[in-house]
Amino acid sequence: MIKEKRASDVEKILAKYPSKRSAVMPLLYLAQEEYGYCNDAAIREVAELTALDPTEVKSVVGFYTMFFEEKTGTYVVEVCDDLPCALRGADAFVRHCEHKLGVRAGETTPDGKFTLRTVMCIAACDRAPVAQVNREYHYSLTPESFDKLVDDLK
């Protein structure tokens, strides 16, 4: 699918490295965008493009936390609850997020809209509590600003 739909992106990625194998992570990101998550079809396609065995690609998917092995919500909400953020109220903030979305961290809302995850430090401790929604940062969150963020995405 990415071979046809994202042909020029695939070509650009492969051209960056002397070894096809180096393209496995950028291609997995592309595949994840197109397939929704790193399912078997996505893995097989990336394996073919990088001349790797599908099991090798699967092991890369399993090792890194940003490749999803299961279907996620449309919006993946990742809230940092590591020490620096937790010193500024991140634990209570995570509980607020759970309450707002009606799921616990690690779960997806029944309508398939939001997946809530807690993550380790994401390098924005000066603006805690901090979250990423589909990899875009949201800094200095409050319960109110989080509610608005979620309501705007609904």
Next chain:
Amino acid sequence: MDKHVLLRDLDIPDIRELAVYQANDGYAAWRKALTGMKPDEVMGVVKDSGLRGRGGAGFPAGLKWSFLPKDIFPKYVVVNGDESEAGTFKDHQLIENNPHQVIEGVALCAYAVQAGTAYIYLRGEFYEPARPLQKAIDEAYAAGLLGQNILGSGYSLDIHIHLGAGAYICGEETALLESLEGKLGQPRLRPPFPAVQGLYAKPTVINNIETLANVPPIVLNGAQWYRQYGTEKSPGTKIFCVSGRVNRPGNYELPLGQYTIRQLIEMSGGTIDGCPVKGVLPAGSSAPILPVSALDTRLDYESVQAAGSILGSASFVILDDSVDIVWAARKMVRFFRHESCGKCTPCREGTFWALRLYDKIVGGHGSSHDIDMLADVANGMANKCFCLLGEFATSPILSTLKHFRPEYEQFVREHQNGLPNTYGDQLIRDHAISVAGGSVVEVAY
């Protein structure tokens, strides 16, 4: 300091724009090098400046460059922008707000070692801050500052951004190389060192983003100019990331050795509500905690080491008296448990069992025996791990036990029958998630 050397966006807000950067000495060092300096001269200036690696190890940058064999090609420059140490957010600001200085530094390093390709490895979560950096790279190509035959010098250089995907271990330089080669981010056995056999088994320089951002002003103004900042052994300025229980967390660029930890906390607006400081982590979760008695330690590599910790990436996490030390230590150990790559047994198993013990204690089922066992687990890991991640994982355990053992004892005394306090459910749930891989289950002890 009247003007910043690195965080120049604080003095010149639009410096991320190529025209603004060039109007403020931007790419002047690059032009100077390409039109009038031999690669060895660039390396020489950086060596003389005494610039030390800002990623954590503090190894002299120019010396590191000089280890590359001259006669083997291709060579590579790999830039470490994994920035995953808890409490570190300096490279984030640099690539977002002053990206051209980073690019110029990468280019000067590549020229000095005669590499034709550089990869900037950014943590996957920098998907958004990678955009201004990529834009700046594109602008530099368009202006003829990167690419083929740059400024008619005959020298050619390509710079690519590579995004990781969420793995702290990839900040370890050989794990980063593995990751860049498309493999699991697990560290390599050394020797061979990356300088000889690095990326694709070719000679490779690996430097942190902040380290290379220092290079353009050094090449432009000279080693002596740079040495006006800092101390004899720790020259230059350093970005200090301050987070935790202070009023104004943020990045503070200071000359090394000029100020103390106490002054850094004051610059950050002091502690919230003026609460007394309990302890300071000078380099995120990896650094042994320093007690209040060390607050007058000067901010340079040697002084922090003499005080019993490490300056590392200078990510100062400030803990005040409102912070429960057992809770804080558990958070840090949970981090290492999550980030252990699984390659070596002491780290993989040690972090697992240490977290189990913390969960037991924090869950209100601990005893004095469990505190001793924590020390046993940490001592069983120390000096036995394949890479520094496992060694660092012992820091929060051993250093908090060293300075705050009575708090542990008090904690187990006061929490004998389950945990009645407010953060209990969160803690137990974290553990359940780590055990069950995402789904919440009851954990019985």
